Amino acid sequence: MTNPPKRLAVIGDPVAHSLSPAMHNAALQALGLTAEYVAIRVALDELESFANRARNELSGFNVTVPHKNAIIPYLDSVSPEAEMSGSVNTVTVTPDGKLRGESTDGYGLRAALREAFNLERLSDAPLLFIGCGGAARAVAFDLAANGATRLMFANRTVSKAEALANALKKPYPDLSLEVMPINDIGALKAALAENPVLIQSTSVGLKPDDPSPVNVELLTPELRVFDMIYRDTALLKVAASVGCPNADGRGMLLWQGVKALEIWTQTQAPVEVMRQALNRARNGA
């Protein structure tokens, strides 16, 4: 490593609940680096001053909700996919103090799907998103760039799904795209009949008592169900009872962190150390 990182961070608001410090500090220690990774709560109106301080004080930082889009104007450069998706989760501070932004969320989701469902190629199944907010948008362009051939979006606000589909159509004209209202049972049934990988990307499920955002009576064992939320949601519970292969968002959190660390250190990340730290932190150990 030519330039080992010194100080790393995750910013968000709130951010105290973040599992990233546990995961990254375990990895840094395993790599024998003295760098530390801290959580910093940054309010929206503090983003610019934070970004300016980061140029001198940090080697890199992760960005979590609600700042993945708002950070972009304060960066010096942004990768093409992050630019299109309007989402940055990983910022590298270059030796001359420039801020370079990219997103590792799409990579994280791809690696998690591969691990959970043996999904080697994204073209092997349609991907049906339940939800079309920032989380879906953050990964959609990466999926399209990495072999996805059919993306479907079911959302409460259909115009948001249409806007994303239109944005994807320009750089990826061969991509097969479909949008539907989340409560349109007929359209959902038709989509589910294609045996897609279902990707839950709404915020419904973050609270323990949240219901499933999609009608669970439609689930069949042929579906693979991935929930971006990293807890056992109502959707995942039904998926398990129906017999669907299913996974929560921990895999995505892990692999987006692996990629971020590899960007900062230019070294292979200790994946299993990070996975164990993540599981320990999630279980409150």
Ligand code: ATR
């Ligand atoms: P973001 O700022 O990332 O878009 P958000 O507003 O919390 O985040 O919404 C994330 C996703 O959860 C969206 O797809 C949102 O649907 P809308 O686009 O219709 O707002 C979805 N969502 C939030 N609450 C929901 C609910 N009660 N039922 C269904 N979908 C919901």
